[in-house]
Amino acid sequence: MPPSIHPFDLVAALRHKHLTPAIVFLTSRRACDDAMQAIQRSQVTLPPQRQHAISLVLKELSTQYPSIAEHPLLQTVERYGVAAHHAGHLPSWKIAIEELMRQGYLDAVFATTTLAAGVDFPARTVVLTQSSVRKTREFTDLTISEVQQLAGRAGRRGKDFVGFAIVTPSPYIDIDVITKGLTGHPEPIDSQFVIAYPMVLNLLKAHPLDHIQGILARSFAQFQLNRRAEALEAKQDAVHKQMEPYGPRVCTDWITQWQIFDLARKQKAQRAHIRRREPPELMARWQFLTPGRVVGLPKGRGVVLRQYRSRGERCPMVTVLRPGGHVTECPAAMITHLYDRTLEVEEAREFPWCTVDSLGHLIEELSELPTRIPNLPILVQEEAEETEITLTLNDEFPCPTCPSRLPCQKDHATALRLRQELQRHTKTIQAHRTGLWHRFQERTEVLQRYGYLTSTCHLTEDGEWARLIRIDPSLLITELIRTEAFSGIEPQILAGIMASIAHDDDRPGSFPRISHGLASLLGQVRKLAQSLAPHEDPPLLRADVAALAERWVGDTSLTWIRLCQTTTMAEGDIYRLLARNLEFLSQLHTLRATHPGLADTASRAIKALRRDVLEELP
Amino acid sequence: MTTDELEKLLTKLPVSQLHMLARGRIHRHFRLGKRRLVEALLGHVSVNRGGLESDLQALIQQSPPPSQESRPRQKPGSAPAGVGRAGNKQRAPSEAGHAEPAVPASDLSAFLDGIGVPPPQPLVPDAWQEEALGHLATTDVIVSVPTGSGKTYVAIEAAKRAIEADRTVIYTSPLKALSNTKFTELSKLFGADQVGILTGDRRDNPHAPLLIMTTEILRNLLYDAASGEIDVRLDTLGLVIMDESQYIADPERGVVWEETIIFCPAQARLLLLSASIGNPQEIAAWLTSIRPTPCHLVQHHRRSVPLRAGYLHPNGKLAPLFRSVGIPHGHGALLHPETKRLFAQYEDATLPSR
Numbered sequence: 001m002p003p004s005i006h007p008f009d010l011v012a013a014l015r016h017k018h019l020t021p022a023i024v025f026l027t028s029r030r031a032c033d034d035a036m037q038a039i040q041r042s043q044v045t046l047p048p049q050r051q052h053a054i055s056l057v058l059k060e061l062s063t064q065y066p067s068i069a070e071h072p073l074l075q076t077v078e079r080y081g082v083a084a085h086h087a088g089h090l091p092s093w094k095i096a097i098e099e100l101m102r103q104g105y106l107d108a109v110f111a112t113t114t115l116a117a118g119v120d121f122p123a124r125t126v127v128l129t130q131s132s133v134r135k136t137r138e139f140t141d142l143t144i145s146e147v148q149q150l151a152g153r154a155g156r157r158g159k160d161f162v163g164f165a166i167v168t169p170s171p172y173i174d175i176d177v178i179t180k181g182l183t184g185h186p187e188p189i190d191s192q193f194v195i196a197y198p199m200v201l202n203l204l205k206a207h208p209l210d211h212i213q214g215i216l217a218r219s220f221a222q223f224q225l226n227r228r229a230e231a232l233e234a235k236q237d238a239v240h241k242q243m244e245p246y247g248p249r250v251c252t253d254w255i256t257q258w259q260i261f262d263l264a265r266k267q268k269a270q271r272a273h274i275r276r277r278e279p280p281e282l283m284a285r286w287q288f289l290t291p292g293r294v295v296g297l298p299k300g301r302g303v304v305l306r307q308y309r310s311r312g313e314r315c316p317m318v319t320v321l322r323p324g325g326h327v328t329e330c331p332a333a334m335i336t337h338l339y340d341r342t343l344e345v346e347e348a349r350e351f352p353w354c355t356v357d358s359l360g361h362l363i364e365e366l367s368e369l370p371t372r373i374p375n376l377p378i379l380v381q382e383e384a385e386e387t388e389i390t391l392t393l394n395d396e397f398p399c400p401t402c403p404s405r406l407p408c409q410k411d412h413a414t415a416l417r418l419r420q421e422l423q424r425h426t427k428t429i430q431a432h433r434t435g436l437w438h439r440f441q442e443r444t445e446v447l448q449r450y451g452y453l454t455s456t457c458h459l460t461e462d463g464e465w466a467r468l469i470r471i472d473p474s475l476l477i478t479e480l481i482r483t484e485a486f487s488g489i490e491p492q493i494l495a496g497i498m499a500s501i502a503h504d505d506d507r508p509g510s511f512p513r514i515s516h517g518l519a520s521l522l523g524q525v526r527k528l529a530q531s532l533a534p535h536e537d538p539p540l541l542r543a544d545v546a547a548l549a550e551r552w553v554g555d556t557s558l559t560w561i562r563l564c565q566t567t568t569m570a571e572g573d574i575y576r577l578l579a580r581n582l583e584f585l586s587q588l589h590t591l592r593a594t595h596p597g598l599a600d601t602a603s604r605a606i607k608a609l610r611r612d613v614l615e616e617l618p
Numbered sequence: 619m620t621t622d623e624l625e626k627l628l629t630k631l632p633v634s635q636l637h638m639l640a641r642g643r644i645h646r647h648f649r650l651g652k653r654r655l656v657e658a659l660l661g662h663v664s665v666n667r668g669g670l671e672s673d674l675q676a677l678i679q680q681s682p683p684p685s686q687e688s689r690p691r692q693k694p695g696s697a698p699a700g701v702g703r704a705g706n707k708q709r710a711p712s713e714a715g716h717a718e719p720a721v722p723a724s725d726l727s728a729f730l731d732g733i734g735v736p737p738p739q740p741l742v743p744d745a746w747q748e749e750a751l752g753h754l755a756t757t758d759v760i761v762s763v764p765t766g767s768g769k770t771y772v773a774i775e776a777a778k779r780a781i782e783a784d785r786t787v788i789y790t791s792p793l794k795a796l797s798n799t800k801f802t803e804l805s806k807l808f809g810a811d812q813v814g815i816l817t818g819d820r821r822d823n824p825h826a827p828l829l830i831m832t833t834e835i836l837r838n839l840l841y842d843a844a845s846g847e848i849d850v851r852l853d854t855l856g857l858v859i860m861d862e863s864q865y866i867a868d869p870e871r872g873v874v875w876e877e878t879i880i881f882c883p884a885q886a887r888l889l890l891l892s893a894s895i896g897n898p899q900e901i902a903a904w905l906t907s908i909r910p911t912p913c914h915l916v917q918h919h920r921r922s923v924p925l926r927a928g929y930l931h932p933n934g935k936l937a938p939l940f941r942s943v944g945i946p947h948g949h950g951a952l953l954h955p956e957t958k959r960l961f962a963q964y965e966d967a968t969l970p971s972r
């Protein structure tokens with residue numbers, strides 16, 4: 001048995017059962033093109049009247065879109081009544097196929113699933129041959145919404161009594177995904193709100209800083225976060241109830257007291273078995289130097305952010321946050337005091353080893369600590385039996401002889417778990433309520449560093465024009481302008497650079513020749529993009545697409561067909577590249593008040609760019 | 619556990635769980651159908667039997683017992699021996715062991731019955747279309763209905779009414795291609811002088827009462843308006859139509875929909891058109907919380923043209939996909955017996971030879 005039905009048999013079966021017109025979704029552009037070739041080889045053509053009807057529609061359309069008349073697949077579509085529709089085609093060709101489909105002249109269209117939302121493209125039947133799609137390099141199962149969007153194209157109102165979604169097996173199908181998609185309830189959608197630099201600049205242009213938090217609060221993102229926070233608050237109330245039996249005992253904070261006592265006890269017991277190189281005193285402290293611990297140093301205090309061992313000597317080290325926000329590395333041996341106080345730290349895996357939120361809180365809390373904090377009692381002893389330990393600990397802790405010892409021992413695990421749960425909820429609620437605002441602040445800090453915002457969050461002279469650049473990667477583009485990388489360059493070089501910035505597709509293409517000027521400027525752009533990487537994802541900056549745009553803008557006698565012949569990129573991809581480039585260049589053009597030279601170069605590039613097929617659509 | 623027992627257990631797992639097991643064990647497992655997954659997992663036994671078995675046990679113990687109604691009648695003794703308490707906690711086998719339901723499965727002729735073209739009829743608006751238009755006079759409206767229902771009709775009627783009242787209308791779509799189609803369509807309907815289009819690099823007729831643009835362009839206009847520099851009149855704006863607004867969930871572009879809605883002038887009505895989404899109530903609640911008037915939600919799941927699902931075998935044989943003619947809703951939909959048989963045959967035949 002073949003791994004999947006032959007495209008010709010598929011179309012024949014659909015025709016036979018009156019299931020045409022149909023949209024056949026295939027996994028790749030390649031598969032669509034191969035299917036078209038298979039149809040061509042079959043030599044089963046449409047009756048002449050139908051061929052004629054198709055050719056009339058195409059002729060009519062080609063007065064508006066001349067490129068249609070030159071399309072290599074024109075005759076195939078006319079003769080066989082079958083077409084392919086995917087992102088490798090020019091928009092004009094896709095419009096033609098859509099129009100033919102709307103008028104009901106085609107029997108089948110092979111399409112990729114990129115034809116998802118928004119294209120008016122209905123049919124009687126939809127054929128599904130796959131259950132997963134490629135999304136940024138990985139295959140993921142179709143969601144219920146996606147299956148329903150695809151299948152939902154079947155059954156045209158006013159033209160069909162009934163529509164069909166037909167599944168046909170292939171190596172790419174899991175039938176369960178499809179049936180679940182057809183019968184299930186679509187997934188709820190989640191906000192994808194991100195705070196980008198242009199958003200920050202434009203908000204601060206129009207609104208004072210103290211209004212911003214209120215504006216961000218109007219987002220769907222915050223709406224959803226609030227709902228989650230409210231759900232957590234309800235949980236928190238429930239945990240508070242459960243905590244009731246574990247209120248103050250002989251000591252007010254008996255949970256912490258017992259925890260430390262318990263830790264000390266365990267640690268001592270362990271010490272009996274382990275030999276170390278470090279002095280026992282240091283090792284005793286080491287256990288307590290966990291993130292959040294307040295410590296005393298020869299000069300002032302600090303709070304531990306991380307505990308680690310140095311690379312070479314493997315000395316015990318800690319990273320300490322000092323008042324005022326300095327983060328220092330120091331050997332654990334240097335710590336003079338261990339205080340009986342810990343602060344909440346939301347740990348992170350890289351410098352500064354905690355989240356920015358949490359860093360802010362810590363700095364504040366550090367400055368507010370009372371002058372006198374009790375020391376943490378730590379016992380240093382080499383060998384000891386459990387009872388002995390407990391006895392010696394009696395000097396430091398009230399626990400061993402406390403009347404509440406037994407209840408504390410019994411309840412401690414539960415109480416601690418509940419308390420930790422509460423703390424976790426508090427942290428998450430905090431994060432939900434203030435997260436967007438903190439991300440906004442992170443952005444303002446970067447914009448301040450690069451001179452687009454003043455320290456009071458007003459737009460600087462550079463910020464005033466930079467806010468007009470509203471495309472990604474905005475920081476790279478504005479930095480290029482600010483550092484005058486574009487001054488005095490030719491339109492085709494500008495177009496080349498903008499093309500490499502605009503193009504985010506990793507589908508390989510080939511184009512060997514690139515001018516020296518463009519290549520060296522591209523190198524400069526790469527370096528800048530790399531230096532901005534902590535603040536903005538660098539674009540691919542492909543040289544081949546840069547060269548392609550350079551060629552098209554630089555040589556206005558070049559025809560579209562000739563341009564396409566110089567690369568392996570599909571013409572639809574070239575079109576999208578140049579169309580996007582047009583948009584990017586128009587953004588540069590909006591800077592004419594402040595950067596007349598650049599705006600002029602951009603408008604010359606736009607003029608040269610917009611010709612041939614790029615003139616067909618607005 | 620013997621290999622036979624393992625195989626039995628594996629075949630009783632739903633495919634999603636097989637994929638969970640296959641993760642990191644079998645290259646490109648997402649490409650495999652159920653039978654082939656089971657085969658591949660059995661083939662993996664020689665690499666690390668213990669790991670697979672313990673993961674499998676964990677999976678079986680995690681999954682909840684099948685609910686009362688959907689539990690198939692367990693044939694006595696059909697639980698594989700030697701799996702202990704896990705044995706009676708497995709999921710309902712999806713392939714075998716079903717007692718066939720009383721209602722007979724539909725046959726192909728019933729499935730294909732009624733294909734054809736309805737006679738032309740004057741367009742009578744549906745109740746939900748009227749409902750949306752009615753509410754739009756006073757509030758924002760979200761329409762969440764299946765694909766192909768006739769959302770465009772609502773958009774066009776609403777635009778007509780707004781233009782008659784001397785208000786500007788903006789129609790946004792996520793794609794330039796769709797903007798173009800709509801521009802052509804609406805220019806025919808309203809007259810070329812009444813419709814304008816704005817793209818990143820071009821403005822045709824930007825002072826027309828009905829403007830078409832992508833959502834990004836509108837967002838930019840609103841930012842320009844906020845800082846007081848603008849060449850399109852927003853003070854007369856009466857209606858903003860956002861087509862395909864399920865794009866608010868797009869990872870890259872979704873934020874633009876939020877910005878546009880946040881900054882949409884208070885005097886303009888918002889009309890959000892979307893295909894079926896899971897939580898339109900939540901979006902309506904959000905709009906209600908930030909807009910001057912409470913948002914009205916128009917929602918239904920009925921398809922205006924009924925949809926049926928079929929299975930086409932590689933040899934050209936067609937069968938209904940489900941036991942019923944129409945597409946059932948909810949979990950545990952039963953495959954048509956013929957489709958079940960054909961698909962099993964397909965998986966057998968295309969199995970890599972061992």
Ligand SMILES: Nc1ncnc2c1ncn2[C@@H]1O[C@H](COP(=O)(O)OP(=O)(O)OP(=O)(O)O)[C@@H](O)[C@H]1O
Binds near residue numbers: 156768
């Ligand atoms: N009340 C009606 N009665 C009959 N036909 C209608 C009615 N309303 C709309 N239609 C027709 O339904 C068809 C589909 O409508 P439309 O394109 O607006 O769907 P849609 O809901 O926008 O779908 P999509 O989600 O695919 O964008 C059109 O051909 C339209 O003429």
Ligand SMILES: [Mg+2]
Binds near residue numbers: 769770861
């Ligand atoms: Mg629509």
